[in-house]
Structure formats: C-alpha cells, structure tokens
Amino acid sequence: MRLAMLGGGGFRTPLVFGALLTDTHERRVDEVWLHDVDEGRLASIGRVLSEMSARHPDPPRVHVTTSLDEAVEGSDFVFSAIRVGGLEGRTADERVALDLGLLGQETTGPGGLSYGLRTVPVALRVAERVAALAPEAWVINFTNPAGMITEAMQAVLGNRVVGICDSPIGLGRRAAAALGLDPRGTTVDYVGLNHLGWLRGVTSGGRDVLPELLADDGLLGSLEEGSLFGTEWVRTLGMIPNEYLYYYYFTRDAVRSITGAPQTRGEYLLDQQRDFYARLAGARSAHAEWDRVRLERNATYMREARGEDEQRGEDDVQGGGYEGVALAIMAAISRGEPASLILDVRNGSTVAGLPEDAVVEVPCTVDAAGPRPLPVSPLVGHPLGLVQQVKAVERLVIEASLTGSERLAVEAFALHPLVDSVTVARELLAGYRARIPEVDAVFRR
Incomplete structure (x- = not known):
C-alpha cells in the first residue's frame, strides 16, 4: 500500500514511521511519500527514517517531495499533519491572546481559532487534490484544530476523512492502568469534541469500574488528570475531563x-x-x-x-498513541481487522443537540467500511452547553475562512467562551492579521 504523509518534514513523522516498521502483515504500507514545503526539514527527517529503516529487514520505501500532487497521486491513505504558518505562527497565536489578557494556547481559545482560520483553506485544497488524484484514499487528519479541520475536509471528501488525537486515548489508557486493568480489555464511555471531552465510564467484565477510581484517593491522585484538576473537582464532575479542559476550568x-x-x-x-x-x-x-x-x-x-x-x-x-491509532485504522479498513477507537467523525445522530454534519470525538468501531460511531448516552448540563457553544464557534471559523468575512471571524472570536468582549474579539482579529501573514491572506482574497 502507498501512504502519503503531508507535513512529512515535521518532528512527529518518525513516530508514525516507527509504527509502520512494526507491521509485518503481507498487506502493509510498503511505500511512503513524505511531502513538505521545507526541503531542509524533509532531508533531515528523511535521514532519521533512513537510520530507522537500516535496522529492519524489509522497511517501506521512502520518497520525499515538495509536490503535493506527486505525494498524493495513487495513495491508499493520506496522513495530514500540516502546520500552516509554522511554529512562528503558533507563537503569535499565543502572544496576541496573552497580550490581551486571554489564554494563549495552540488549539484552545482564540489561538486555536486563528490557527483554524489560516488552516482551513489549505486543508480544503488538500482535500480537493486527494479527490482528484486518489479518490479511493482515506484521509487520516492529525492537523489541529483536529475536529474543525476534519469537518472542513469532510465537505469535500465526506466520511473518508477521520480525525485522530492521542489525548483521549491516553486518558482511557491511564484510567485503566490506575485500576490495574489491561486497557485492551476495557471499553470506555467518552464523548465530546476534540480537546473538549469527558471520560464518563470504564467498563471491564461487564460493569463500570470508573466509580471505584473516583472513590479512591490514592488511585485518583496517581492519575495525571487527578493531579491536574484535583481529586475534589474530578469527583464534583463525576467524570474525568480531557486534559485540555484545564484551560476552561482553570482559565x-x-x-x-x-x-x-x-x-x-x-x-x-x-x-x-x-x-x-x-x-x-x-x-x-x-x-x-x-x-x-x-x-x-x-x-x-x-x-x-x-x-x-x-x-x-x-x-x-x-508518549505515543496516535501513531498506533493511525495504523489500526489502516489495518481495519484495508485488511478487515476490526478495531475500537476514539475518533473524530461525523456526528449523525450520535451526540444529541449537535448538527448531523458536525464532527464529534467518540468511540467508534472501524472495519472495511470505515469508522462508525457507537451509541453514547446524551450530554447534559454544562458539558452539553460548552460543546454546543464551541461547535458553533468552530463552524463560524470555517465559514469565515471560506468566505473571507471579517464579520463572521469577529463573531467567532466574540462567542468563544474564553473571550470576554466583542471589543477584544475585534482586537484579536486585528492582532492576528498583523502578526500572521497567512491569517491576513484569508481576508485579502
């Protein structure tokens, strides 16, 4: 099989390649195309992969290219892990918000909206080239903000785009391990959006064992989330928040x-x-x-x-996690090896209170037909309200990015729960346009 990795000069590429090297199935990825706009980084990461390949008897063949079409054409799978504006853009995402007294973070809050504004047009171009040159390919999206970008790409490629994140995977794994359980023998009740979800249950042997974890000071305190949020607050919630909810609960x-x-x-x-x-x-x-x-x-x-x-x-x-998920998705689709994974997928009727075409982050089964979300119990109370508000903002960002509408962009910033003023929303947009050329370009088309 042929795999294209977009953003292939990025630092995390060797993690994915390492996972590929563990696959010994006869129907495995045997050809990898790394694409990046930075030739120097492509060469550097290519050298790391070359050393990794030298330790294995039959590694995938690796090609590097700065041509998107050359990388994508004829691919069976496409991994998208691009960073529009580079790390320089990320630092501006953070500092513009911090200078206004707001959270400066890559995906959560105003920084994530800036990142989304400039990334959506590029992600759509990728989707269009995949549709033209590899119409049967599946796209696995690593690009942040993962839920927003996956949703934008689905407008072109439909359900053949799935988003992945290692954060809920790690949470489920840590919760099971704290209870002395093998994560592979447990199922989790997890629901929300990317970087905005809650672990509400851990089932082992036919029963939910999460209450045992919540009731035990030592076990809960040993969990990274127990330390992060404090055991008292986790018990107050009655569920374990994704680590990124720290930015909402402890802004x-x-x-x-x-x-x-x-x-x-x-x-x-x-x-x-x-x-x-x-x-x-x-x-x-x-x-x-x-x-x-x-x-x-x-x-x-x-x-x-x-x-x-x-x-x-x-x-x-x-670390590790999302590269294994990517490999499991490919194995399930291409080889019929069913998997149960937490993924960013089209909602349908899974999460009540959200649009059918919204992308949500929920447990799924994956087989040759692709991922299918599993039924989840409804979100209620503040989690539902928070998810609805953030999803509405994400959809405004997508529309603002596609239309070049400053009005919609200001509305998105103003309505985000971590932005406290319409005036500040206007200042945010002006600041991001001044600091990040790729954001400014969205409104100059």
Missing part, C-alpha cells in the same frame, strides 16, 4: 502560569526545533538526537498546568 490559573513563564510553549518548541534541525547536521546518529529531543519535548508538555516540582509520569513522557 485564570493557566493564563497566570503561561504569562509568568519565560517562554510560551510555542516559543519553547520553536527554539528547540531550530536547535534540533541545526544539530542534526553534525550528529553521529540522527535518530538518537531525534529521540533525545522527543523525550525532552514530552516531559515539558502542559508544564503550565503542573506545580514547579511536579514531573510527568514515565509512561506519559515516553
């Missing part, structure tokens, strides 16, 4: 922590990756250098939400 704390830090997350990663790509040229082992930086990167994830001396658990530092 002022997050803003204070990020503002007081010497760097934002984007600025840290920008410096780290510049250093990584520069050091790679003189490194004896490209893969060893990549792995060192990967562990450092994972260890500092969501640092603003932890105490000064609080460290991430070793399993979380090791």
